[in-house]
Amino acid sequence: xxxxxxxxxxxxxxxxxxxxxxxxxxxxxxxxxxxxxxxxxxxxxxxxxxxxxxxxxxxxxxxxxxxxxxxxxxxxxxxxxxxxxxxxxxxxxxxxxxxxxxxxxxxxxxxxxxxxxxxxxxxxxxxxxxxxxxx
Numbered sequence: 001x002x003x004x005x006x007x008x009x010x011x012x013x014x015x016x017x018x019x020x021x022x023x024x025x026x027x028x029x030x031x032x033x034x035x036x037x038x039x040x041x042x043x044x045x046x047x048x049x050x051x052x053x054x055x056x057x058x059x060x061x062x063x064x065x066x067x068x069x070x071x072x073x074x075x076x077x078x079x080x081x082x083x084x085x086x087x088x089x090x091x092x093x094x095x096x097x098x099x100x101x102x103x104x105x106x107x108x109x110x111x112x113x114x115x116x117x118x119x120x121x122x123x124x125x126x127x128x129x130x131x132x133x134x135x
Contacts, residue, residue, distance in 0.1 A: 015097065015099075016095050016098075017098045018096075020071070028064060028123055035061075035062045035063075036061070039060065039061045039062070040048065042060075044052065046058070047057060051067050066123065066124040067122070067123045068121075068124065069121045070117070070119070070120050071098070071119045071120070072118050073098040074101060075097070076098070077093055077094055077095070077096055078094075078095050078097060080093050081092065
């Protein structure tokens, strides 16, 4: 079995911070969509079942009003080359990378946990914008 070097760990764990936050947002949206789909399916079942329909039951709706996220991670800044149409380097774009702090990362990279960063984010649901309907 080949040994896992720090290069492999970095490839798997280290991602741009924007990617991490984007994936977290997508996961929350997918969870809310699954909750909504379940409520819709339940309401359809209640409405189409002759016995249950007699009781005027309504499905329960669940809502994720907000999510607080706190990530402890190691942050590093790298610079990616930006090239023009003639493949000449025109500058460098900063990319902030983040790696979660866990035992593997700490030991393989000799990382001191005292230097970790904490990212706090809050994702809050908002009502949909009102649409102007022309009559």
